[in-house]
Amino acid sequence: MKLDQFFLRKRRRTFFIVLGVLMVAWAASALTEFNLAKGILSFPEAIQWAASNFYPDAKAMSKLPQIMSKLWETLIMSIAAAAVGAVGAVVFAVLGSNTTKVNGFFSTAARFIATLFRNVDVSAWAMVLLFSFGQSGLTGFLALLFASFGFLTRAFMETIDEVSGSSVEALKASGAGYLSIVCRAVLPSGTPQMISWLLYMVETNIRSATLVGILTGTGIGFSFDLYYKSLNYASASLVVLVIVMAVLVIELISNAIRRVIV
Amino acid sequence: MLPNNSEIAAAPVVLEPLRRKPFNRANFVVSVTLLAIAAITLYALFNLENKYIPFGEGLLLMLDNFRLMFLEPHFKHFTFGKAVYSALITLGLAVLTTILGAVIAFGVSLLAARNLSGNRMSGFVRAVVAVIRAVPTILWVLIFAVSSGLGSVAAVIGMTWHTISYLTKAYSEAFEEIDNGTLEALKASGASRIQIVFQAVFPSSLSYLISWTFLRLEMNFSNALAMGAAAGAGGLGYDLYMAGSLYYDIREIGALTFFILFFAIVLEIGSTRLKNRLRKGALNNGKQG
Numbered sequence: 001m002k003l004d005q006f007f008l009r010k011r012r013r014t015f016f017i018v019l020g021v022l023m024v025a026w027a028a029s030a031l032t033e034f035n036l037a038k039g040i041l042s043f044p045e046a047i048q049w050a051a052s053n054f055y056p057d058a059k060a061m062s063k064l065p066q067i068m069s070k071l072w073e074t075l076i077m078s079i080a081a082a083a084v085g086a087v088g089a090v091v092f093a094v095l096g097s098n099t100t101k102v103n104g105f106f107s108t109a110a111r112f113i114a115t116l117f118r119n120v121d122v123s124a125w126a127m128v129l130l131f132s133f134g135q136s137g138l139t140g141f142l143a144l145l146f147a148s149f150g151f152l153t154r155a156f157m158e159t160i161d162e163v164s165g166s167s168v169e170a171l172k173a174s175g176a177g178y179l180s181i182v183c184r185a186v187l188p189s190g191t192p193q194m195i196s197w198l199l200y201m202v203e204t205n206i207r208s209a210t211l212v213g214i215l216t217g218t219g220i221g222f223s224f225d226l227y228y229k230s231l232n233y234a235s236a237s238l239v240v241l242v243i244v245m246a247v248l249v250i251e252l253i254s255n256a257i258r259r260v261i262v
Numbered sequence: 263m264l265p266n267n268s269e270i271a272a273a274p275v276v277l278e279p280l281r282r283k284p285f286n287r288a289n290f291v292v293s294v295t296l297l298a299i300a301a302i303t304l305y306a307l308f309n310l311e312n313k314y315i316p317f318g319e320g321l322l323l324m325l326d327n328f329r330l331m332f333l334e335p336h337f338k339h340f341t342f343g344k345a346v347y348s349a350l351i352t353l354g355l356a357v358l359t360t361i362l363g364a365v366i367a368f369g370v371s372l373l374a375a376r377n378l379s380g381n382r383m384s385g386f387v388r389a390v391v392a393v394i395r396a397v398p399t400i401l402w403v404l405i406f407a408v409s410s411g412l413g414s415v416a417a418v419i420g421m422t423w424h425t426i427s428y429l430t431k432a433y434s435e436a437f438e439e440i441d442n443g444t445l446e447a448l449k450a451s452g453a454s455r456i457q458i459v460f461q462a463v464f465p466s467s468l469s470y471l472i473s474w475t476f477l478r479l480e481m482n483f484s485n486a487l488a489m490g491a492a493a494g495a496g497g498l499g500y501d502l503y504m505a506g507s508l509y510y511d512i513r514e515i516g517a518l519t520f521f522i523l524f525f526a527i528v529l530e531i532g533s534t535r536l537k538n539r540l541r542k543g544a545l546n547n548g549k550q551g
Contacts, residue, residue, distance in 0.1 A: 025361045028354035032414045032496070039419055042410035046419070049409045080306035083299050119526035123488040123499060124519055127506040128331065132324035137310050138317070142324075191292060198299070207398040214400060214492050215503075228404060240401055247396035260291045 056238035063235050064242075067223055071242050074219035075250075077141050078205035085148030086156075086198050089114075092149075093156035094182055099164040102178070110153070117150030122208045126215045135217040143212050144205050151204075155197040156190070163189040192261040199254035206247055331516030339509055340501055345518060349525050352497035355486035359418055360479045363425025368471075370426060371433035372459060377445065378437060387430070394427035399485050403493045417495035421485055425478055432478075436470035437463055472540050476533040483529055487522065498522055 029036060094100050096110030125143040133139040164186045171181045213221020220243060227236040315323070337345070373379045374387040403420030410416050440463060448458050464471075490499020498521060505514040 021361060025358055028358035028361075029418075031354035032351055032358060032418065034358060034414045034418045038410075039415050042406070042415060043419060046406050046409040050405065054405065076302055076306035077310075079299060080303040080310075083303040084307075115527065116523070119523050119530070120519055121484040121487045121499075121522065121526075123484075123491045124502055124515075124522055127491065127502055128327065128512075128515060128519070129324065130506065131327050131510075131512055133315060133320045136315075138320070141306075141310055192288065195292060195295060199295075210398040211400045211488050211492060224401065224404075233408075240397055240405075243398065243401070244393060244396040248392065251392075251396075257291060257295055261288045261295075 053233045054237045055234065056241065057234045060232075060234040060238045064238065067220070067235075067239055067242055070220045070223045071246055073137070074209045074213065074221070075206065075246060077137060077219065078144060078209050079202050081141055081144035082148045082152075082198055082201040082205050085145050085201070086152050086194070088149050089152035089156050090187070090194070092153045093160055094186070096153065097157045097160040097164075099161055099168050100182055100186055111157075114150055114153035114157075117146050118154060119150070120146075122147040123211060123215060126212045130216055137218050139216045140209065140212045140218045143216070144208060147208065148201050148205060152197060152201055156194055159190045159193045159197070160186055163193070196254075196258050196262055199257060203247065203250055203254065206243075206250060210243060327512050330512050331519060334513050335516035335520060336513045337517050338511060338514055339505065340514065340518075345498070345501065345521050348496070348498045348501050349521050352483065352486045352490060352499065353525065353529075355414070355417060355421070355489070355495065355497060356479060356482040359421040359425050359486075360475065360482050362418070362422045363429055363478070364471075364475050366422070367426045367429035367433055371430045371437060372463070374430050374434035375437035376434075377440065377442060378459075378463065384434070388434070391427045391430045394423065395431065397424075399424040400488060400492050403489050403495070407493060412494040414495055417486070417489045417493060420493075421482060421489065424485075425482060428481075429474060429478055432474040433467075433471060436467040436474070439470070440466050469541050472537055476537045479533060480526075480529060483526060498525075 028034075092110045092114055095102060095106045096114065098107070101107035101110075122143055125146045126139065129139045129142050133142065167185050167189070168181055171185055176184075209219055210221040210224065213219040213223075214225045215221075217225075220239060224236055224239040227233070227239065340348075370387065370391070374384050374391065376384045379387075399421055402423050403417050406420045406423075407413075407416035410419070444462050444466070445458060448462055453461070486495070486497060487499035487502070489495040490497040490501070491503040492499075494500060498518060502515060502518050502522075505511050505518060
């Protein structure tokens with residue numbers, strides 16, 4: 001019967017998809033030498049260890065002011081990197097977007113540069129910049145800046161494509177100049193969406209800043225690394241707690257802003 | 263009689279109220295947000311710690327380094343074949359953690375979706391997941407590394423753990439978009455929980471699930487790089503770390519960066535293609551069923 005055949009085909013397809021996924025997973029775990037049994041077994045071990053060692057004690061609490069000042073440093077660095085990246089991204093997105101591009105050459109160049117910056121990971125940028133600026137806050141800032149710029153250019157380009165379109169054509173037909181189209185129509189109508197992306201970037205940057213800090217020896221990531229490597233797990237756990245608080249607070253604030261503007 | 267020019271100039275009253283924009287809460291919040299971010303940025307830029315090298319000099323050095331990296335890359339400590347193998351390991355880490363995370367997150371997000379589990383349960387699961395997500399992936403990996411040692415086991419568990427929390431949020435939000443009528447009709451006709459999940463919830467949100475999973479795959483690729491560099495998980499990230507911090511070889515970093523770029527771009531194009539195909543398949547299936 002036809003219905004039977006339909007279900008048979010559907011079931012066979014599901015079977016092959018599941019089989020394919022399982023095979024890919026098996027190949028990946030063989031390649032990375034990951035042992036599922038060992039992985040599952042080590043999970044309760046980790047929980048047990050964390051429950052008995054990984055919480056802040058009185059001695060760790062005395063380091064709180066120090067940790068907070070590192071957190072503040074990291075926070076403002078993340079925000080600044082996202083903001084400066086956004087300024088560059090607006091220019092490149094306008095040049096690269098299909099609706100507002102000046103000409104094909106600039107558009108392709110802008111897209112190429114954005115792809116380059118986006119696809120080299122923030123950790124790779126950090127390693128490269130370490131050569132030029134050494135173990136300083138500037139290295140971390142620039143690494144975050146490059147990653148933010150690449151990501152935001154792509155996001156802004158999509159926003160511009162979304163919000164413009166008919167309005168750009170209408171303005172062009174009525175004889176408006178390029179700059180007034182961009183500054184008076186395209187950017188204002190995309191602002192809420194772009195701010196939303198900017199806030200997302202700030203959240204992401206705080207998380208990446210920890211990683212960049214571990215690699216470049218700055219900010220809150222360095223504090224964690226220092227305590228972690230000297231086996232001072234109580235203080236390391238305090239750092240984690242502080243980071244969690246910061247990320248959650250930033251998330252709450254940006255969600256509140258988004259609710260009003262978008 | 264037509265009014266002359268001076269009379270027109272003397273009667274501008276009609277336009278007056280339109281000169282100022284009316285107060286708008288959204289616009290106000292936009293301005294305040296932008297001002298706050300600008301102020302913090304300026305403050306941060308003036309206080310940026312930079313004790314080793316003047317900014318201009320560093321910038322020139324950086325440009326010179328970029329030139330060496332991208333125009334004169336070479337392999338010295340690694341070979342081409344070894345770099346390909348490393349790239350496959352990084353890719354394997356990304357794929358494995360995404361698959362494991364997606365399967366577990368599917369189960370957890372059934373509890374986190376308000377329309378499938380109930381307010382209290384969903385609130386609890388969401389709060390837990392938000393806290394797990396707030397801890398950066400690298401910290402999870404390092405925490406798991408204490409009990410299972412630095413290496414692929416800690417990296418896979420740590421990255422999977424973070425993937426679960428990320429995808430649970432995404433999936434459960436997709437589930438909440440499902441038309442309530444469908445669920446109620448199925449419930450009323452006596453469908454079991456499993457039937458509801460696999461015949462209604464899964465097919466109707468499949469397109470969203472696919473997009474989010476592939477987005478996470480790309481994120482996990484860069485995470486896998488980072489874990490290699492900062493937690494010794496092997497792969498391209500680890501090679502990059504060795505080339506940078508041990509051999510101080512900027513040209514080798516360049517060669518590895520080209521590998522990263524190549525794989526990241528191939529992954530992006532590949533996942534966009536696969537995503538579109540799967541989506542099309544999902545839509546066709548939905549039409550037939």
